[in-house]
Amino acid sequence: MSNEQPPPPRHGGHLYLQTNEVRNAVIHYRRSTDGALTEVARIPTGGSGSGGFKPISGQPSAPNDFEGAGSVILTPDRRFLFATNGGDNSVSSFAVGADGGLTPLDVQPTGNPVTGRSGTAKSLAYSPSRRTLFVLHAFGPDHVRLMSVDGDGRLSVRLERYSVNTKDKPDRVATMVTLSPDERFLLAGTTFDQPPTANPDGSAILWVPGPDGAPKSIASNEPDPDGLVVFPVSGDGTLGAASFHDGGGGSPFYIAFLHGRPDTFVLGEAVGDGIVMGTLDGDGGIGIGPLVTVDTSKGKPSELCWLAVSPDDRTVFATNFGYSDVSSFHIDGTEIILAKDPACPPVPGDGTFRALNGTVSSGPSDNWFSPDGAYLYQIYGNASALVGYAVQPDGSLEEITRVAIPYNSPQGLAGV
Template sequence: MKNSIKFSAIAVCMAATLPLTGYADPGGANDRVYTLSNNPDQNEVLVFERYGNGHMEPAGSYPTGGVGTGSGLGNQGALALSNNKRYLFAVNAGSNDVSVFRIGRDGLTLVDRVAEKGLTPVSVTVSHDRVYVVNSGDDSIFGYAFNHYTGKLKPLPNSYRKLSADGSSPAQISFDRDAETLVVTEKATNKITSFSLNDDGIPRQRHVIDSAGVTPFGFSFGKRERFFVSEAQAGAVNGATVSAYQLLEDGTAQLIDGAVAVDQTAACWLVTTPNGKLAFTADTPANAISAFAIDRSGHLSLLNSKAAEEIRPTDLAMAPDGTVLYTLSGGDQSIGIYRVNRKSGSLNKLDSFDDLPAGVTGLVVQ
């Protein structure tokens, strides 16, 4: 019975595929928004431009050279940007490889596509000259060396490592801010696994802790090596939670706060603002975006359990300056655009784009 409850929660998240007072002006430089079609015949990066008034328009589609799966991956982080924002990385879950695009003024140029040792990559993370993916097909991580000049990837010897157990159902992988540790959330085992890295970027030790809440899913690093995790809590009605962790020098994670109630069902995706003071979760079956405040010690407090309403939201992304939140919704294949009040955490909808293909995954903003 326990296993059926656990995997039903995972299925919920997988299937759900002008200044005003107190607001920062999202005008000025436009954002460029990327998502991944995850098409099983031809995977593509879909690009959008967001203008100063909040309106967003398509700006092209670019084949990755690989294929997707056509359905939800139960993941966060299918796309990632390089530190200098000149390259975009995309997972091809159906062909077991990773694509690299150079970002130019006129669009994207595919510069590399490299096979990987694991099966079914679902999330990718980048830090300077290192790239890692986590694989749901064989519960593993795998790494590459990245050349900033050519955009090419080269597999890192001895970087293939297993997660805590078979059938772990990983959701996301991310470097910490110092690129000394990798963190992975495991939905099915209710574990958070971290890998300490040596100077060559190779995992030297694996650390595993129990998640504070059931079904840990998406997460985001804030300030001072703290990270914040959404927990679907096995899909229990109004049972979703969020927890805060401190990453220690030895690569282990220590609980700061949690599990803190969201008052919604199945919080699966989470992002933080660049200043580390706010966190937002996408609560798929509740059709809700929830908002949290983060204090200086890393503790969480719920600001609004339904700061915005979206039909089965399936990912989130924050503008680099923290003024605009983007939501990906599997229920109506749309991207929502919200102005963020950085004092109160309230959201004001600016626009939406409603013509995405089914199965899209991943959301990043440049």
């Protein structure tokens, strides 16, 4: 008689991706119980994306346009969906119907002007108890802007503005914001302490001469351990003074709280090539565990950026932007263990894009875990593909669906 437990039931649902085209739109997919995706509609946001243009490097077209995450989010009650429009620095809101369909409600500027070819609004976090939307921009000094959300999902920009800069780092590049589960703290990730200059192929130069003439990394948190930024959140949604913490590795890019442990999160280190586990105490203090890295024999950095945590908090999937693949880690209490590296074969792009380590990459970016823990969905911008995987018990991934998406520009995934 077998003691093996039957697999949990699988459920269908909906998935949303923003095209980030100049005429931006959100694509609505229906997810079947076997994980397959079917496109239902493309709903214009009423705002402008970057159209593939990458402001941080000046490349005319490249994946991961804004070096960020969380550009499409759903409210916890699933009534509303919000999406950034990075090209013109605005945010759009939609009503979510019982059938998963989206109805446009509003589009409003973030309050940050656009200078040059594109803006950089790119990451969102929402506080339902305060009806406040936090909007992060890649470039400052006003990295974080606030919007109020009324009961009908309409938006109004607020005057408050906040920075992730420090006195000696006035030009930092931010990546994403996330709200602690109790809504008391807003956490921001960073990637560079100053905008990088570019190689002839458009890839970023990570080293500059230091005060003593020796090479100095511009990756945040290297060498100064201050790459993770924490803001206390007041009852009206305003933010208190920022505190700066060790992010555990170079470029603490992505922050994901565990579902069942609201004081615990994992951090993806884009230049540190791995993930760490962190804790957040009631005063906003941060504790950081050891860095667990992927195999970097293909070259450094791996640009491990995006994370997806399983519903049972036992598995973390990490996207390696530079390697065109995904790695998996297992969580055992307070310990992180590398599980499958890589967890899936690399997905090749069209051969035109090179990552920071010089490898030809398809530039995978945002990912999303289905609530039943059965499927992981991954954007491969330079391959014009959104790929769905069936999650295996050992942490490996088996491709089960693939749909075509616009070239290079898409970012952001949210779903139910």
